Amino acid sequence: MTNPFSILGISDDVVNAVKDLGFETPTPIQEQSIPVLLEGNNDFVGLAQTGTGKTAAFGLPLLELIDFKSNKPQALILCPTRELCLQITSDIKNFSKNISGANVVAVYGGANIMQQLREIRIGVQIVVATPGRMLDIIGRKAIDFTNVKFVVLDEADEMLNMGFQEDINDILSTTPDDKKTWLFSATMPPEVRRIAKNYMDNPVELTMGTKNAGNVNIEHEYYTVRARDKYAALKRIVDFNPEIFAVVFCKTKLDTQDVAEHLIKDGYNADALHGDLSQQQRDKVMQRFRDRNMQLLIATDVAARGIDVNNVTHVINYSLPDEIESYTHRSGRTGRAGKTGISICIVNSKEIGKIRQIERIIGKKFTKADLPTGFDVCEKQLFALVHKVHNVEVNEAQIEQYMPRIMDEFAELSKDEVIKRFASLEFNRFLEYYKNAPDLNATDDKGGERGERGERGQRSNEGYTRLFINLGSVDDFTRGDLLSFVCNNGKISGKNIGKIDLKGVYSFFEVENATVDSLFNNFKGVEFNNRGVRIEKTADGDGGGERRSGGGGRGFGGGERRSGGGGGGYSGGRREGGSSDRRSSGGSGRREGGNSGGGFRDFSGRSREERGGSSAGKREGGSDRKRRS
Ligand code: AMP
Numbered sequence: 001m002t003n004p005f006s007i008l009g010i011s012d013d014v015v016n017a018v019k020d021l022g023f024e025t026p027t028p029i030q031e032q033s034i035p036v037l038l039e040g041n042n043d044f045v046g047l048a049q050t051g052t053g054k055t056a057a058f059g060l061p062l063l064e065l066i067d068f069k070s071n072k073p074q075a076l077i078l079c080p081t082r083e084l085c086l087q088i089t090s091d092i093k094n095f096s097k098n099i100s101g102a103n104v105v106a107v108y109g110g111a112n113i114m115q116q117l118r119e120i121r122i123g124v125q126i127v128v129a130t131p132g133r134m135l136d137i138i139g140r141k142a143i144d145f146t147n148v149k150f151v152v153l154d155e156a157d158e159m160l161n162m163g164f165q166e167d168i169n170d171i172l173s174t175t176p177d178d179k180k181t182w183l184f185s186a187t188m189p190p191e192v193r194r195i196a197k198n199y200m201d202n203p204v205e206l207t208m209g210t211k212n213a214g215n216v217n218i219e220h221e222y223y224t225v226r227a228r229d230k231y232a233a234l235k236r237i238v239d240f241n242p243e244i245f246a247v248v249f250c251k252t253k254l255d256t257q258d259v260a261e262h263l264i265k266d267g268y269n270a271d272a273l274h275g276d277l278s279q280q281q282r283d284k285v286m287q288r289f290r291d292r293n294m295q296l297l298i299a300t301d302v303a304a305r306g307i308d309v310n311n312v313t314h315v316i317n318y319s320l321p322d323e324i325e326s327y328t329h330r331s332g333r334t335g336r337a338g339k340t341g342i343s344i345c346i347v348n349s350k351e352i353g354k355i356r357q358i359e360r361i362i363g364k365k366f367t368k369a370d371l372p373t374g375f376d377v378c379e380k381q382l383f384a385l386v387h388k389v390h391n392v393e394v395n396e397a398q399i400e401q402y403m404p405r406i407m408d409e410f411a412e413l414s415k416d417e418v419i420k421r422f423a424s425l426e427f428n429r430f431l432e433y434y435k436n437a438p439d440l441n442a443t444d445d446k447g448g449e450r451g452e453r454g455e456r457g458q459r460s461n462e463g464y465t466r467l468f469i470n471l472g473s474v475d476d477f478t479r480g481d482l483l484s485f486v487c488n489n490g491k492i493s494g495k496n497i498g499k500i501d502l503k504g505v506y507s508f509f510e511v512e513n514a515t516v517d518s519l520f521n522n523f524k525g526v527e528f529n530n531r532g533v534r535i536e537k538t539a540d541g542d543g544g545g546e547r548r549s550g551g552g553g554r555g556f557g558g559g560e561r562r563s564g565g566g567g568g569g570y571s572g573g574r575r576e577g578g579s580s581d582r583r584s585s586g587g588s589g590r591r592e593g594g595n596s597g598g599g600f601r602d603f604s605g606r607s608r609e610e611r612g613g614s615s616a617g618k619r620e621g622g623s624d625r626k627r628r629s
Contacts, residue, residue, distance in 0.1 A: 008034045010060050013098035018056065021094055027053030029208045030060070036204050037061035037182065040149075043200035044182040048208040049328070050155070050308070051336025055091045058152050058182055062126065063092075065150065068101045071123025072147040076175065078129055078168065080158040081305045082108040082279075083286065088154065089128045102126075109133045110279045117142050131159065131167035138174055148175045156185040156192050158305055158329060165191070172199060186328050187361075217335035219480060220362070221369040222345040222355050229440045231262060233346050233371055234318060236440060238268065238296065239430075240372040240473075242384035246314040247307065247333045248298045251322065259318060260298040270296035273303045301326050310336050317345040320354050327358045340478070344369075349442055367479060370501060374437025378430045379504035383474040385426050464498040464510035467519075470534045472507045482507055489526045489533070490519040508538065 004025050005015045026034065029052045037044060038061045048054050058077075066074045079085050089106035096102040105119045107129035113136070120127070120143050127134075127143070137143050151172065153159065159168060172181075181199050185192050196203060225233045238244055250256040253274040260272035271294055273285050282303065288294045290309050299307070301321055312334040321327055327343075334341025345355060345366070355366055372380070410418050469486070471477055477485070479500045486509060487494050498510030511519055519535070526533045 005034075005060070009038045009064070010034065011064060014060055014063050014095055017095050017097050018060070020097075023056065027057075029053055029206075030057045032206050032208070033057040034061055036206070038064055040065045040180065043180055043203035045196050045200070045203045045205040046182070046184045046208070047186070047188055047206070048184060049186050050332045051310075052208060054154070054184055055088055056095065058154075058184065059088070059092045059095050062150060062152070063096050063099065063102070066102075066125050068099055068125060070147070071101075071103065071125065073120075073124055073127050073143065073145060074147055075126045075150045075152070076129065076134075076145065076148055076171075077126065077152040077154060078131055078134065078159065078171065079154040080130065080162050080164065082110060082130060083307060084155065084305070085128050085130050087308045092126060092128065104128065107133050107137060109136075113137070131164040131171060134171055135167050138171065145175045148179050151175055151179055151181045153181065153183045153185075153195070155305075156183050156195060157187045157189060157325065160189075160191045160195075161323065161326070162302070162305075168195075186332060187325050189325060217340045218331050219340070219342045219478065220331065220345075220358075220364060220366045221342060222347055222352075222366050223369055223371050224347055224349055224352070224442045225371065225440050226442045227348050229442070230318065230346055231259065233440050234259070234316065235263075235266065235268075236371050236374075236377060236437075237314075237316065237344060237346075239377045240380050241314065242381055244295060244313055245292065245311060246296055246316055247304060247312055247330075248296055248316040248318050249304065249321070249330050250298060250300060251319040253300055255319065256298050256300050256303075260296075263296060263298070268296055269294050270298055273297055273299040275300065275303055277303075301330065304333065305329070307333055308336075309333070311339060312336070313341060315341065315343045317343070320345060320347060320351055320358075324354065324357050324361055328362060331362075342478075367500075371440045372503070373439065374434030376504050377437075378427065378434055380474065381430050382423060382427045383504065386423060387474075389422060461498050461510055463513055465513055465516045466508055466510050466538045467516075468506060468508055468534075468536045468538050470506050471528055472503045472505050474505050475528065477502065477507070482509065485528070486511075486519075489523060490515075491522045492519060 003015050003019070005018060005023070006012070008026060008031065010018075029046065029048050033044070033046055034057060036042060037058060040061075046054070046057065048057075062075050077088055079088060085106050085108040089104055092104050096104065103119075103122070103124040104126040105116065105124045105128070107116050107120075107127055109130060109132050113133070116133070117137065117140075120137070129137075138145075153168070159165075181203075183192070183196060183200070183203070223233055223237070234248065238246075248259065248270075250259055253276050256272045256274045257276075260270050263270035271285050271288065273282060273289075277285070285294075285297070286307070289297045292311075297304075297307075298318075315331050315334045317327070317330060321330065331341075331343035334343060345351075345358075347355060359365055413421070469482070471482065471485070479502050482500055482502060483494055483497060486492070486497060490511075492511065492515045496512045496515045498512070500510075501508040516537075523533065523535050
């Protein structure tokens with residue numbers, strides 16, 4: 001079968017190289033741009049998010065258009081940051097590994113200029129550069145751009161945000177008038193439009209997704225909290241997402257350092273990335289993050305520019321950016337390479353207006369989400385642990401020798417008892433920490449939101465009925481998944497559905513009153529993973545309150561459906577009152593710190609000291625802890 005990159009016009013050497021990288025089919029941006037750019041006679045504007053495969057979209061055609069027999073610079077790629085510069089260079093080197101004589105140089109600040117000058121002197125066809133250092137080298141008359149045929153301006157909006165407009169003007173003035181300019185940008189503010197107008201001749205314009213819109217794979221959510229509860233809210237979000245791998249954005253270096261230090265002190269696997277760190281320190285932090293040896297990267301906008309790490313599950317806006325446009329760049333750190341991601345804003349009620357502004361810019365609605373209760377977190381962590389125990393890979397050879405002794409230890413206990421004790425090992429610590437956890441949701445008195453409050457005691461919107469469903473995030477549902485599940489099985493349209501409250505083992509959603517009966521009918525006999533799906537009306541006013549009381553021995557809401565062992569369950573009891581029966585089981589006594597932190601992140605059994613996480617300064621140490629998997 002012909003390779004789809006060959007069909008687009010890419011030669012075999014390059015096709016084989018991208019195949020080695022695991023690129024089997026072109027991404028949408030590659031499919032659209034490559035044939036246009038291969039013509040080589042157009043200026044070009046591509047509106048595209050990061051993570052969409054942009055580098056190959058311009059990199060592959062460039063390799064087809066350059067004469068590698070000549071050692072003169074023929075393509076110049078300008079980008080905003082050192083990280084992006086290194087990334088693009090490495091990508092292009094990989095794409096061109098089968099082309100003999102292909103030379104690419106990375107030109108960026110903060111590194112030895114002599115080495116870069118040496119490489120240029122030896123001869124290169126492609127220069128990838130940040131504007132400041134490029135201008136420095138031009139000023140030294142160390143490079144000749146008279147043979148440049150293509151200039152790529154990557155992340156043009158970011159370059160302008162960072163104040164590189166004049167540098168770009170100066171650099172471009174040293175390149176021939178008849179070169180072709182290819183501009184890529186995530187957003188199209190007037191300044192970028194102006195560049196397109198000033199430097200380009202009738203450019204071909206391609207928009208991937210909606211103009212200025214965020215990546216379609218990203219869900220946007222906001223949580224309203226009182227300013228003083230922000231940090232607690234952050235921790236709660238992290239605790240509710242045991243597998244989180246996130247970038248947390250703060251406005252200032254001080255905040256960044258502060259939040260990172262608090263998280264580390266509280267036992268989370270976090271570190272800070274900001275401009276006060278040396279380049280070497282920044283590289284180390286980024287390497288740990290890239291290797292997934294760190295779960296939470298706390299960063300400023302500037303430091304995080306160009307971060308190219310796949311599989312980031314969440315972007316958390318601990319503070320909103322001053323420049324609303326920066327939101328697109330922040331959220332673009334997740335949802336890369338076709339993956340889904342969630343971008344979260346933690347705001348106070350005065351900032352709702354800014355959320356609306358962002359909605360207008362990205363052309364997408366935010367979901368107003370409620371912070372999970374302490375109970376929800378406990379439940380979520382419990383089932384994460386249960387899943388983990390269930391799926392753990394057993395090293396039969398190694399464990400075999402200990403089995404007789406282990407079995408001996410448990411000889412007196414029933415299977416139920418043993419399971420209960422394993423689950424309690426970590427669960428007790430969460431219960432202890434969250435036993436009196438307050439509701440952190442602040443009443444949102446702006447923006448025309450519903451006047452609901454309270455975790456479960458929510459009233460349904462007028463014209464809507466609030467329903468309980470026994471599915472939730474432990475079933476790997478996102479709000480979007482739940483919406484489609486309800487629509488598909490209930491045979492109703494998404495327009496009939498109001499607010500969705502995704503919880504752990506259950507959720508709530510609103511449906512228009514007129515569709516309730518047919519929904520109930522259609523849901524008869526519906527199953528999910530061989531389990532009957534149950535929907536129930538919640539009494540308005542006390543909403544799921546009945547569930548909260550643990551009435552009918554439902555315990556943790558999900559105990560019944562998972563235990564299968566009558567009465568085993570997790571003996572839920574009351575979720576609110578912190579009743580002593582729930583946190584009995586002896587309390588593990590292993591909760592470090594004992595103060596605000598809780599130190600719940602480490603399931604390895606090591607103490608915080610052993611983990612070496614006492615301040616952000618620890619980053620130099622070699623005690624990195626592997627992210628829990
Ligand atoms: P970029 O937007 O160029 O930073 O690319 C984002 C990520 O997608 C990088 O990790 C690329 O290696 C990856 N990627 C780009 N194109 C493809 C493709 N056609 N197939 C699979 N992965 C790709």
